[in-house]
Amino acid sequence: MSNKQTLVVIGNGMVGQNFLENLMASDIKGNFNVITFCEEPLVAYDRVHLSEYFAGKSADDLSLVEDGFFETNDITIHMSDKAVVIDRDNKTVTSEKGIVINYDKVVLATGSTAFIPPIPGNDRDQCIPYRTIADLDDMMIAAKDSKVGTVVGGGLLGLEAAKALRDLNLETHVVQFAPRLMEAQLDDGGAALLQQKIEDLGVGVLTSKNTTKIVDGDTCKHKMIFADGGELETDMILYSAGIRPRYEIAEASGLEIAERGGVVINNQCLTSDEDIYAIGECASWNNQVFGLVAPGYAMARAVVDHLAGNQPSFTGADMSTKLKLNGVDVASIGDPHATTPGSLVYTYQNGVDGVYKRIVVSQDNKLLLGAVLVGDASGYPTLHQYYSNGIELPEHPDSLILPARSDESVGLGPDALPASAQICSCYDVTKGDICSSMEAGCTTLGALKDDTKAATGCGGCAALLKSVLDCELEKAGIEVNTDICEHFPYTRQDLYNLVMVEEIKTFGELIEKHGTGRGCEICKQAIGSILASYWNEYVLENDHLGLQDTNDTFLANMQKDGTYSVVPRMTGGEVSPEGLIAIGQIAKKYGLYTKVTGGQRVDLFGARVDQLPLIWQELIDAGFESGHAYGKSLRTVKSCVGSTWCRYGVDDSVGLAVELENRYKGLRAPHKIKFAVSGCTRECAEAQSKDIGIIAVEGGWNLYVCGNGGMKPRHGDLIATNLDKETLIKYIDRILIFYVRTADRLQRTSVWMENMEGGLDYLRSVVMDDKLGVCEQLEEQMQHVVNTYQCEWKTTIADETKLKRFRTFVNSDKQDANVVFVEERGQIRPANTEERELLQAENV
Amino acid sequence: MSDWIDVCSFDDLQPNSGVCALVEDTQVAIFYMPEQNEVFAINNYDPFGDAYVLSRGLIGDINGEAMVASPLYKQHFNLKTGDCLEDETVKVDTYEIRINEQRVEVKI
Ligand code: SRM
Ligand SMILES: Cc1cc2nc3c(=O)[nH]c(=O)nc-3n(C[C@H](O)[C@H](O)[C@H](O)COP(=O)(O)OP(=O)(O)OC[C@H]3O[C@@H](n4cnc5c(N)ncnc54)[C@H](O)[C@@H]3O)c2cc1C
Numbered sequence: 001m002s003n004k005q006t007l008v009v010i011g012n013g014m015v016g017q018n019f020l021e022n023l024m025a026s027d028i029k030g031n032f033n034v035i036t037f038c039e040e041p042l043v044a045y046d047r048v049h050l051s052e053y054f055a056g057k058s059a060d061d062l063s064l065v066e067d068g069f070f071e072t073n074d075i076t077i078h079m080s081d082k083a084v085v086i087d088r089d090n091k092t093v094t095s096e097k098g099i100v101i102n103y104d105k106v107v108l109a110t111g112s113t114a115f116i117p118p119i120p121g122n123d124r125d126q127c128i129p130y131r132t133i134a135d136l137d138d139m140m141i142a143a144k145d146s147k148v149g150t151v152v153g154g155g156l157l158g159l160e161a162a163k164a165l166r167d168l169n170l171e172t173h174v175v176q177f178a179p180r181l182m183e184a185q186l187d188d189g190g191a192a193l194l195q196q197k198i199e200d201l202g203v204g205v206l207t208s209k210n211t212t213k214i215v216d217g218d219t220c221k222h223k224m225i226f227a228d229g230g231e232l233e234t235d236m237i238l239y240s241a242g243i244r245p246r247y248e249i250a251e252a253s254g255l256e257i258a259e260r261g262g263v264v265i266n267n268q269c270l271t272s273d274e275d276i277y278a279i280g281e282c283a284s285w286n287n288q289v290f291g292l293v294a295p296g297y298a299m300a301r302a303v304v305d306h307l308a309g310n311q312p313s314f315t316g317a318d319m320s321t322k323l324k325l326n327g328v329d330v331a332s333i334g335d336p337h338a339t340t341p342g343s344l345v346y347t348y349q350n351g352v353d354g355v356y357k358r359i360v361v362s363q364d365n366k367l368l369l370g371a372v373l374v375g376d377a378s379g380y381p382t383l384h385q386y387y388s389n390g391i392e393l394p395e396h397p398d399s400l401i402l403p404a405r406s407d408e409s410v411g412l413g414p415d416a417l418p419a420s421a422q423i424c425s426c427y428d429v430t431k432g433d434i435c436s437s438m439e440a441g442c443t444t445l446g447a448l449k450d451d452t453k454a455a456t457g458c459g460g461c462a463a464l465l466k467s468v469l470d471c472e473l474e475k476a477g478i479e480v481n482t483d484i485c486e487h488f489p490y491t492r493q494d495l496y497n498l499v500m501v502e503e504i505k506t507f508g509e510l511i512e513k514h515g516t517g518r519g520c521e522i523c524k525q526a527i528g529s530i531l532a533s534y535w536n537e538y539v540l541e542n543d544h545l546g547l548q549d550t551n552d553t554f555l556a557n558m559q560k561d562g563t564y565s566v567v568p569r570m571t572g573g574e575v576s577p578e579g580l581i582a583i584g585q586i587a588k589k590y591g592l593y594t595k596v597t598g599g600q601r602v603d604l605f606g607a608r609v610d611q612l613p614l615i616w617q618e619l620i621d622a623g624f625e626s627g628h629a630y631g632k633s634l635r636t637v638k639s640c641v642g643s644t645w646c647r648y649g650v651d652d653s654v655g656l657a658v659e660l661e662n663r664y665k666g667l668r669a670p671h672k673i674k675f676a677v678s679g680c681t682r683e684c685a686e687a688q689s690k691d692i693g694i695i696a697v698e699g700g701w702n703l704y705v706c707g708n709g710g711m712k713p714r715h716g717d718l719i720a721t722n723l724d725k726e727t728l729i730k731y732i733d734r735i736l737i738f739y740v741r742t743a744d745r746l747q748r749t750s751v752w753m754e755n756m757e758g759g760l761d762y763l764r765s766v767v768m769d770d771k772l773g774v775c776e777q778l779e780e781q782m783q784h785v786v787n788t789y790q791c792e793w794k795t796t797i798a799d800e801t802k803l804k805r806f807r808t809f810v811n812s813d814k815q816d817a818n819v820v821f822v823e824e825r826g827q828i829r830p831a832n833t834e835e836r837e838l839l840q841a842e843n844v
Numbered sequence: 845m846s847d848w849i850d851v852c853s854f855d856d857l858q859p860n861s862g863v864c865a866l867v868e869d870t871q872v873a874i875f876y877m878p879e880q881n882e883v884f885a886i887n888n889y890d891p892f893g894d895a896y897v898l899s900r901g902l903i904g905d906i907n908g909e910a911m912v913a914s915p916l917y918k919q920h921f922n923l924k925t926g927d928c929l930e931d932e933t934v935k936v937d938t939y940e941i942r943i944n945e946q947r948v949e950v951k952i
């Protein structure tokens with residue numbers, strides 16, 4: 001028999017899983033046989049980012065459990081099974097499915113449920129709590145045949161839920177029992193401003209509403225009746241009015257329960273039984289239940305520490321939070337209501353820009369006790385550092401919330417933080433931890449996140465993490481070399497700006513003025529792309545010729561044996577029978593291999609360089625144009641058949657795809673760009689995996705951006721909904737040119753977005769709110785590209801001097817003897833070395 | 845010693861780019877850099893890609909040495925010595941080249 005103790009963890013939610021990870025990373029990992037019960041059909045997932053499920057994240061994306069975690073660590077997990085009772089005398093845990101386990105220690109991590117107000121009718125059809133992935137699936141189904149949705153509860157979660165309903169295109173209302181939104185975190189001034197911002201998102205807000213019953217509706221499925229006599233018609237209801245800790249099993253096992261619910265724990269997170277701990281939202285410490293992950297994680301760490309024989313102490317937790325709502329900045333820190341005796345309050349209110357800030361400081365003006373930020377939460381990281389690390393405030397604390405006056409800098413530089421300063425509260429990562437991780441070689445944001453987990457929870461600390469990283473890099477004298485290559489001491493963006501500002505038209509001029517040497521394939525291609533996207537001149541112009549990637553110089557993609565592929569454009573994947581016949585005839589005539597590509601068009605392979613112009617002449621005569629398969633440019637706009645034929649189609653996806661492909665064809669960019677348009681949310685065109693994805697919905701077009709297939713797939717982000725075509729095109733114009741101007745070389749839109757400070761919100765502020773005042777310019781530049789479009793193959797064929805280059809040898813009509821084909825499945829393919837040698841020997 | 849062989853007219857060369865010539869069954873890649881007024885000749889065979897493509901690569905310099913980047917897998921070859929920058933065990937043949945009264949001539 002092993003002398004290991006048996007440890008049972010009840011609940012595999014965010015905190016239960018975090019506990020397991022901490023335990024497995026600790027020295028005492030080998031002391032326990034670990035068994036865990038998971039009531040849900042899914043292992044732990046990220047509830048904090050639950051609403052992203054609607055924006056396309058899958059359950060897999062949200063999972064918090066690394067592949068093979070339970071197997072590698074020898075943890076037994078009982079899925080879809082619930083522990084029902086702990087027999088404390090005989091030390092057994094019994095599950096609903098009848099499993100009985102003899103335990104030495106138990107950790108309760110049973111979380112909480114959404115509070116459902118005890119109103120008659122609260123369990124009617126399509127009245128759903130907002131807590132689990134299963135709830136979200138129910139919501140999506142309910143939303144399909146609903147027009148109006150209502151969220152009960154105007155706290156953090158309720159507002160997030162309302163946004164989710166809005167994004168599902170429902171008329172949305174929030175019903176709040178209290179007189180103001182987010183009553184726990186905000187004061188009246190902040191709440192009033194927040195309400196206005198929520199209403200601006202198209203969400204109706206009803207405060208001081210006490211729902212007395214829910215009955216059959218007249219125009220909708222339900223009608224909510226309020227105590228003040230008012231009514232609200234709605235098709236579905238979401239409950240998000242606070243949480244109720246789950247302590248059924250604790251109660252059934254005779255553990256002490258707190259007055260206001262929750263399993264009572266002490267500073268070591270022990271319940272009234274010294275072999276049973278409770279952590280996370282099911283636990284009540286000092287008559288307080290914590291509805292956030294950071295305190296739960298702190299409890300998990302404390303329990304591991306205690307099991308290791310130490311005396312940790314959990315003494316409450318930081319309840320600071322930021323609302324994760326696009327376009328609505330709200331944050332609250334510490335004690336925002338100034339309940340600490342003697343505390344002082346400073347308030348800044350700016351009705352014009354919709355900004356409200358309030359800080360609560362200690363009587364001696366030295367410490368920050370709390371803060372409320374609405375409309376502009378950019379000060380959150382700094383204020384949070386003052387608060388959580390007890391850093392002494394500047395002489396005039398109000399300078400922290402007043403708009404910066406000239407030459408007065410109030411930001412708390414990351415340098416000023418002590419090594420013990422906590423940077424990430426979700427994972428308790430200090431500045432010291434970050435510095436050691438950097439010393440161990442993690443000098444990029446990605447590496448630091450992987451190594452320390454900082455910024456991978458709620459994400460609230462991401463900006464601060466980056467500034468610590470930058471500051472430390474600078475201090476260490478590690479200059480991050482962002483030069484594009486040895487020939488130019490500039491980034492791609494710098495070069496772009498130089499080209500624009502100095503109106504430079506050729507590579508020669510740019511390298512003479514700003515570079516050295518003759519250039520290389522890196523700077524030449526990057527600059528070739530910049531010149532092409534800005535001036536949009538013919539790419540085989542003498543000045544540009546040597547700049548393009550090999551594929552561009554011959555306007556075709558080189559294959560492994562030196563032959564080329566030919567891809568005519570088929571806008572939206574649409575092709576007529578005549579077109580198909582012509583392609584077939586041309587392929588047959590030149591003996592080419594043909595294949596339908598993943599981009600909904602036909603690729604012809606095996607063309608020699610001297611055949612390219614002949615083949616293109618025939619394609620152009622048959623009405624085709626260059627498909628730009630060779631360029632870092634718009635590739636395809638995939639479409640589904642859409643409303644024209646499909647019984648589910650909401651709008652004409654093919655028509656839009658054709659129009660968009662014709663508009664953006666030829667646009668040169670830092671990397672290739674792919675679009676897709678789907679006719680309804682069944683998404684047959686896979687639009688959410690494209691740089692630009694569009695889906696038809698009842699109210700218009702939904703626009704997704706920065707998706708990617710390929711090596712590292714990324715779901716596109718929903719940037720705007722219900723657009724009419726004109727607005728849609730305007731936004732796409734702006735997004736694409738902004739990408740062309742600001743991305744790095746060979747950076748797809750997905751990586752561009754991942755690296756963009758401020759992310760989707762920032763992009764929205766630039767292209768939708770015109771924060772930088774450049775929208776008009778961006779549109780003009782795109783219009784210029786559209787107006788100057790030319791089919792490069794048409795231009796090339798018409799120009800004798802250009803055709804000269806399409807020869808295998810300058811001095812002979814012979815062909816490359818090394819290009820040899822064999823037949824496979826009725827078509828040609830390049831011979832492999834062995835076959836080639838054999839065939840060449842035969843010919844001698 | 846071999847003799848200079850007439851290959852093509854100077855006008856057949858592509859400024860800042862390459863062409864390929866068939867010289868007595870040898871494929872010769874010829875590059876022309878007008879700013880430096882230099883021409884180079886190397887074998888057209890890319891030993892990494894096992895294909896005759898170097899004449900279609902992008903040219904420039906690395907550490908001041910003229911080079912071509914293979915269009916297939918982007919290895920760099922020194923245009924004067926034929927040395928591969930990524931793998932010192934690999935080298936392509938280079939040839940003497942000159943411009944003689946508007947004619948391009950090489951020795952192989
Ligand atoms: C022909 C085709 C495969 C096929 O037979 O279906 C193809 C072939 C090539 N792909 Fe692709 N890709 C093809 C569709 C795709 C798709 C699917 C799609 O477009 O819907 C993807 C994933 C979607 C995406 O890009 O997000 C795709 C992701 C890639 C990637 C990875 C990009 C990434 O961001 O991770 C590369 C490598 C790169 O670009 O650096 C690549 C690169 C290539 C290159 C250019 C590799 C090369 O340098 O030789 C291939 C040359 C094509 C040629 O010679 O014509 N191809 N490639 C498809 C041409 C589509 C078209 O009509 O233009
Ligand atoms: C939409 C949403 C947004 C949120 N946003 C934030 C945020 O921005 N910041 C933040 O800090 N927090 C946020 N939270 C709160 C955060 O998700 C919780 O604090 C956290 O999930 C608590 O973890 P837990 O493990 O205690 O509970 P849970 O994650 O709920 O896990 C408990 C698990 O135990 C299971 N269980 C219960 N009883 C049993 C039993 N008897 N046997 C077996 N299994 C059982 C449950 O089914 C559940 O899977 C959000 C929550 C939601 C729902």
Ligand code: SF4
Nearest residue numbers: 640646649679680684
């Ligand atoms: S996405 Fe919708 S409209 Fe388009 S083919 Fe699929 S089901 Fe039909």
Ligand code: FES
Nearest residue numbers: 424426457458459
């Ligand atoms: S504070 Fe939540 S991720 Fe760092």
